[in-house]
Amino acid sequence: MRVGLLGTGPWAQRVHAPALAAHPGVEFAGVWGRRAQAAQELAAAHGVPAHRDLDQLLGAVDAVSVALPPDVQPALxxxxxxxGCHLLLDKPVAMDVEAAQAVVAAVERARVASRVFFTLRFDEGQARWVREQAAAGGWFTADARWLSAVFSSGDSPYAASPWRRERGPLWDVGPHALSVLLPVLGPVERITAARGAGDTVHLVLRHAGGASSTAHLSMTAPPKAAEMAVELRGEQGVTAIPSPTAGPGAAFHRALDELLAAAAAAAAGGADPVADPCDAAFGLRVVRLDAAAEHALEPGCGVPVADHPVG
Structure with missing residues (x-):
């Protein structure tokens, strides 16, 4: 499959481009970026052409891998x-529900395959754990923590991202937590949210099957307090998501594997080979929840409490 890369930032440089160049089932066919010079430099580093004209690239590939901000990604x-290009998108699919719906409609209309790169769902060990817990069932509560130090460590390559600063952890790390909670505990029927220190956001979710979950999200956590964890409690006892099997490059390789398989199935007129895929439709579900949580954070949605020590 000929795959073109849209984007030239740190995520494109560190993950997308190397994985596209190394995957045996992929021909890395070119790079397009909003900054022509950056596109030329990234393309030259991997010996592929840089395209100034996006339509020219789209006409020369079978699929695109998108590493662009979520406010730019939907229209492209x-x-x-x-x-007619299959899509390997980044999370979140969009910054609002309407834009995410437009992506899903375009995928369905064109009958192309899609995947959204939620890293936890494509790491080999973590993806296996999610499948096993979803199959086991019987969970009554879960606690997810994605407390990162992107804006507090002083050395993150993603700290200069304008959309991350503007929209915060709910839209950056929140989709990762939701990508695990949804397949294990099921659809969400109610969500509440509260702000904490810095940019921290706390979510409480009520799932349709009766289970509840919490998610604690931050990009300003003290570096020594940074953590990524998901813990489940239920009839099976207590279990926690394992550490990543490998880095994001290996997870991206698996995402490409799934896109190739889904594209082959689509070409043959068959169904997606993955039972619960991280496709554009799943990405839309996550955007809807992020939007609902963001609304719950608006002034006036919380309940003020006059809490004073007694005595």
């Missing part, structure tokens, strides 16, 4: 799907 994803 719709454009790529319209050109």
């Amino acid at each position: 994803a719709v454009r790529a799907a319209g050109a």
Whole structure:
């Protein structure tokens, strides 16, 4: 499959481009970016052409891998799907529900395959754990923590990202937590949210099957307090998600594997080979929850409490 890369930032440089160049089932066919010079430099580093014209790239590939901000991604994803390209998108799919719906509609209209790169769902060991817990069932509560130090460590390559600073952890690390909670505990029927220190956000979710879960999200955690964890409690006892099997590059390789398989199935007129795929439709579910949580954080949605020590 000929795959073009849209984007030239740190995530494209560190993960997308190396994985595209190394995957045996993929021909890394070119790079397009909003900054032509950056696109030329990234393309030259991997010996592939740089494209100034996006439509020219879309006409030369079978799929696109998108490493662009989520406010830019939807319109280009719709454009790529319209050109018949399969989509490997980044999370979140969009920054609002309407834009995410447009991506799903374009995918369905063009009958192309799609995957959204939720890293926990494509790491080999962590993805296996999610499948096993979903199959086991009987969970009554879960606690997810994605407390990162992107803006407090002083050395993160992603700290200069404007959309991360503007929209915060709910939209950056929140989708990762939701990508695990949804397949294990099921659809969400109610969500509440509260702000904590710095940019920290706390979510409480009520799932349709009766289970509840919490998610604690931050990008300003003290470096020594940073953590990524998911813990489940239920009839099976207590279990926690394992540490990553490998880095994000290996997870991206697996995402490409799934996209290739889904594209082959689509070409043959068959169903997606994965029972619960991280496709554009799943990405839309996550965007809906992020949007609902963001609304719950608006002034006036919380309940003020006059809490004073007694005595």
